[in-house]
Amino acid sequence: MILVFGSLNVDLVAQVPVIPGPGRTVLSPSYQTHFGGKGANQAVAAARIAGPGRVRMAGRVGRDGFGDSAIQNLRANGVDADLVVRADEPTGCAFITVDQAGENAITVASGANMTASADDLPAELFSSDSVLVLQMELPFTQALTVARRTASASGTVVWTLAPVPEKMTPEMVSELLAVTDHLLVNEHEALDAATAIGIAASDYETAAADLAKAGGLTCIVTAGAQGALAVTADGARRRAPAPRITPVDTTGAGDTFVGAFAAILSEGVSLQRALEAGCEAAALKCLKAGAQTGMPMRHAMSSLA
Numbered sequence: 001m002i003l004v005f006g007s008l009n010v011d012l013v014a015q016v017p018v019i020p021g022p023g024r025t026v027l028s029p030s031y032q033t034h035f036g037g038k039g040a041n042q043a044v045a046a047a048r049i050a051g052p053g054r055v056r057m058a059g060r061v062g063r064d065g066f067g068d069s070a071i072q073n074l075r076a077n078g079v080d081a082d083l084v085v086r087a088d089e090p091t092g093c094a095f096i097t098v099d100q101a102g103e104n105a106i107t108v109a110s111g112a113n114m115t116a117s118a119d120d121l122p123a124e125l126f127s128s129d130s131v132l133v134l135q136m137e138l139p140f141t142q143a144l145t146v147a148r149r150t151a152s153a154s155g156t157v158v159w160t161l162a163p164v165p166e167k168m169t170p171e172m173v174s175e176l177l178a179v180t181d182h183l184l185v186n187e188h189e190a191l192d193a194a195t196a197i198g199i200a201a202s203d204y205e206t207a208a209a210d211l212a213k214a215g216g217l218t219c220i221v222t223a224g225a226q227g228a229l230a231v232t233a234d235g236a237r238r239r240a241p242a243p244r245i246t247p248v249d250t251t252g253a254g255d256t257f258v259g260a261f262a263a264i265l266s267e268g269v270s271l272q273r274a275l276e277a278g279c280e281a282a283a284l285k286c287l288k289a290g291a292q293t294g295m296p297m298r299h300a301m302s303s304l305a
Contacts, residue, residue, distance in 0.1 A: 006039015007137035009092035045259025052078030066091035087112035102247035118145035130155035177215030240275035252291030257282040
């Protein structure tokens with residue numbers, strides 16, 4: 001079973017000629033409403049690969065229309081949403097601008113996500129068959145507690161260090177590494193994490209190797225068009241290429257990689273195959289607008305044929 005403990009948001013997306021800098025206003029002819037939140041994105045991406053009934057989502061939404069829609073959307077995508085709790089805070093919302101090259105800028109109002117609790121997850125969920133997926137959009141202490149419970153039950157912890165907390169302490173990184181089996185980062189996040197624990201890495205590959213060794217884990221770096229790199233605790237490296245595409249919208253590409261990676265990992269296949277599936281799924285997602293709408297189904301992926 002894949003268990004995602006994470007954020008649920010509604011995304012408001014505007015296409016703009018250029019992403020505005022400080023003090024600047026740009027006009028967009030309209031906007032679109034999509035479902036998002038890194039947790040929900042990863043759950044949907046995983047369910048589209050793993051199939052209905054294989055993914056459970058835990059988190060919180062508000063007692064509002066956005067919350068109703070977010071839960072309905074999870075279920076429509078084959079995600080078990082029975083563990084999603086209603087909170088008094090409003091449902092999280094993300095404000096996204098996408099430029100003509102497909103790059104994006106995102107502001108997130110966390111809302112109900114910040115009330116999520118490890119106690120929302122019953123003890124019987126945790127077993128050696130569990131693959132737990134975490135991000136950094138919920139209170140860190142709550143995510144860490146869930147990770148420790150999974151590790152204690154001999155489950156697998158997949159943790160995405162995104163978004164990097166504004167005040168990420170050495171203690172936070174050390175505690176995260178201690179309970180994580182697969183740490184997923186991009187190039188910048190790898191360097192940030194290494195720096196936080198006193199490692200002066202010159203590039204993301206060195207940072208990934210140092211993080212893997214420090215935590216006794218596998219560190220996976222997603223590097224956009226350069227594909228993905230995995231470094232295991234013993235220093236072994238594996239790479240997977242990214243398909244060549246012309247992106248329409250990169251929003252949710254990283255979450256798509258995580259969801260596909262977790263789905264394949266839960267099937268007990270090789271790390272190499274999980275990397276390849278993640279890269280292909282992320283590339284296919286970039287061909288369509290919206291964080292979740294472009295996420296591919298299993299039958300669309302040649303690496304899983």
